[in-house]
Amino acid sequence: MTLQSRLSDAFGEAFAALGHDATFGVVVESSKGDAPYQCNGAMAAAGAAKKRGEKLNPRDVASAVAAHLADNPLIETLEIAGPGFLNITPSAQALAETAQAISEDPIRGLSAGAELTIVIDYGGANVAKPMHVGHLRSAVIGEALKRLMRARGHTVIGDAHLGDWGLQMGHLISELAIEQPSLIYFDEAYDGNYPDISPVTMDDLARLYPQASNAAKDDADRMELSRVATADLQAGHKGYRALLDHFIAVSVEALKEGYGRLGVEFDLWNGEACVDPLIPDMVEELRHAGLAEEDGGALIVRIEREDDKKEMPPVMLLASSGAVLYHTTDLATLVDRKAQINPDLILYVVDQRQALHFEQIFRATAKAGWFREDQLEHLGFGTMNGTDGKPFKTRDGGVLRLEDLMEMMQTAAETRLTESGIGADFDPEERAEVARLVGLAALKFADLQNARLTNYVFDPERFTAFEGKTGPYLLYAAVRIKSILRKADDMGAAFGPIIPEDPAEVALVLALDAYPKAIALAAEKRAPHILCDHVYGLAQAFSRFYTNCPILVDETPEVIRASRLSLAKATLEQLEHGLGIIGLDVPEKM
Known part of the structure; x- marks a missing residue:
């Protein structure tokens, strides 16, 4: 306690x-x-x-x-x-007991007690499309929440929930058929096995999709080709299903690399296509329960309530054409998760602009009896904006690729390191790695320190500063403690019981003691910014302690030095643990 x-x-x-x-x-x-x-x-x-x-x-x-x-x-x-x-x-006794507990375990008391199985849906990247800046917030917030819930002792499953169904696949298939009509996937008479090697690369997919999409906008006949291909795919066309498998495999390989560079990992790489086989039985179940009804040729589930203060549109199960929609695949995904995982809780880390969609899905799911509404949460978030206050774009108005954003941050970090004289004696490879970690810390912390629903302005110069509430400041604070401990080791200095006497020592002990509360509150409110506040406050408390309480100078008595070294060690352990939860890796030197 x-x-x-x-x-x-x-x-x-x-x-x-x-x-x-x-x-x-x-x-x-x-x-x-x-x-x-x-x-x-x-x-x-x-x-x-x-x-x-x-x-x-x-x-x-x-x-x-x-x-x-x-x-x-x-x-x-x-x-x-x-x-x-x-x-x-x-009292001094209470402080001494607290200090001793911290010394023995700086990250104690984080368990929530009752273990839950939690699914976090926080990917949403599309097959065949490169990752862009719009994927940043869901990725870093979702990953932080996953790590946070695991720190609380829960079993947490991260699902990328890929966009791999619908018209976009029809665009790809039809465009590939135009370019390479001789591929075996388009031979209606072929009845054998399809190749294991994909006929397209990620670069091909990134070219084919916009090519097809742009052509279809101005040409009704071209759009019809995509619609027919989509319908045939969803009807089970063997060649098209084989192509879809290739598209998914190629895209997932690229996405794993892209998310990996961001420090984000998923346990499941499922997409909408995975649950398509479940849709007929699900629709029949909803019909049988009297929840699904015909309306203007479409099949819907009404979810409005008498106490609604706003209009609540129905869930669209099937379009009048018989096509499945986003509502349908999201409901089928819940059916699949219930059967395969049976989680206690599902968290959706998705843009706040999708709030209505999730309210509709949650209500329909509760009516069907698959999950209670309190087992499903939409954790919306605001946008990362440019200086014009609108969602961040490139100078020509396009959507910035995520890899370009990360390179931009690494370049800004390299500039800041040069200006600060940090790592001037490092070899090029080591310096590049430090710049990568600093740039990534700057980007992630700038996002996570904000309350989820808050919009914020992208400002690489401010994000990469080594002063103020920034990721680089926190990395530098941790690296400085590492340096102190290395010097102490070289001196043969020993650790000892923490004796909090100076006000700065007391303040640091109390800051360390607040960690379990910060973890619990951040998890309860699904708010990583609360943990960001804690690690920043802890770094500040250590800075004041280091200024007021000399550790390695000759004048410091051995008992006091041993106490302060233990306090520094505990601070580093807790700081690295907290930074690890929000996805920041600390280099050994800077």
């Missing part, structure tokens, strides 16, 4: 002993700095008493609580301020 949670328990017991609800005893970090912690429950207790017809002065409640806790060994001083705030200064 953290010191804050121990204090909350003590205050909760005090409130309960005085006839109040124990929840009024919650202790929080102080906002004014008069003391490390405060309890604001006296006002709430007086308010609750007033509702019961009793008259209580909040300061009197606070005084009674303070009197009840007068001899508590966790508390050094307990002062009443304002209308009834209780300012709490922990």
Whole structure:
């Protein structure tokens, strides 16, 4: 247990002993700095008493609580301020116990207790299309949440959920048929096995799709070719299904490389095509349950409720043409996940602009009885914008490829390293690797430090700064601690019990002690920015500690040096652990 949670328990017991609800005893970090912690429950207790017809002065409640806790060994001083705030200064004994627990395990107490099986859907990249800047936020937020939930002890499965179905596949097949009509996949009389080697590369796919899409926009006959190919594919055309398998395999290989460069990994590379065979039985089940009905030739599921304050369109199962739609494949994906994984929770990390779509899907799923609505969450996010306040584009108005964005950040990091004189004596290969890590940290932290729904402006110069709340600042803080520990090792200096006496030492111990709470809150609210706030605050607390508490100078007594080295080591372990969750890798030197 953290010191804050121990204090909350003590205050909760005090409130309960005085006839109040124990929840009024919650202790929080102080906002004014008069003391490390405060309890604001006296006002709430007086308010609750007033509702019961009793008259209580909040300061009197606070005084009674303070009197009840007068001899508590966790508390050094307990002062009443304002209308009834209780300012709490922990005792030396409590600080020593907390420091010892941190020294033994700087990342203790992260488990959520009850283990859940969680699926996180956070990819959404399309087959045959290169990754672009629009894939950044879902990837880094989803990966951080996956790692965060795993740190809490849950079983977490990340699913890329590829876009590999629909008209885009018809475009590719028909365009390939125009260019290479002699391919065996287009021979209607062929009845053998198809080649294992793909007839197209990722470069071919990246060319074929826009070529077909642009042609179809201005030519109705060309669009009809794509529509027919799409219908034939979905009807089970063997040659087209074999081509689709090639398209998917080639694309997944490229996507694994692209996501890998971003430090993102998936457990499943499933797509919409995977669940197509499930759709007929699913539709029949919905018909049989009386949930699916005909409407203007289409098949729909009505999901509106009497208390809706806005129009809620129905879920579209089948178009009037009989074609399946996004609603259909997303519902079939839920059927598949129920059968294959049976998760306790599914999180969708998808652009906030898709909120209506997911509300429709969740309602239909609950009506069908496959999942409860509280088992399905859409975790929307805002956009990364240019200086014009609109979603980031290239100078000519196009969508920037993700690999180009990452190269842009690495170049900005190299410039910043040169300006700062950092790594000037590194060999070219080592320096390039540091620049890669710095650029990636800058990009990811700039995204994750924002609340999910917040839009933010892309600013490479600000993101790569080694001062302020940035990824590079955090990497440098961790590398500096590594350097201190290496020097200590060269000196033969020993580690010892942490003795928090200086205010900066106490502040660092309390910052370290807040880690379990930050992890729990970030997981509960699905908010990686809370963890970003913690690691940044921890780095700042260490900086103040390092400035005020010399470690390796000759004047520092051996016992104090041993204590401060242990505090530095604990800080590094927690800092690296937290940075690892948000996807930042710390180099050995900078």
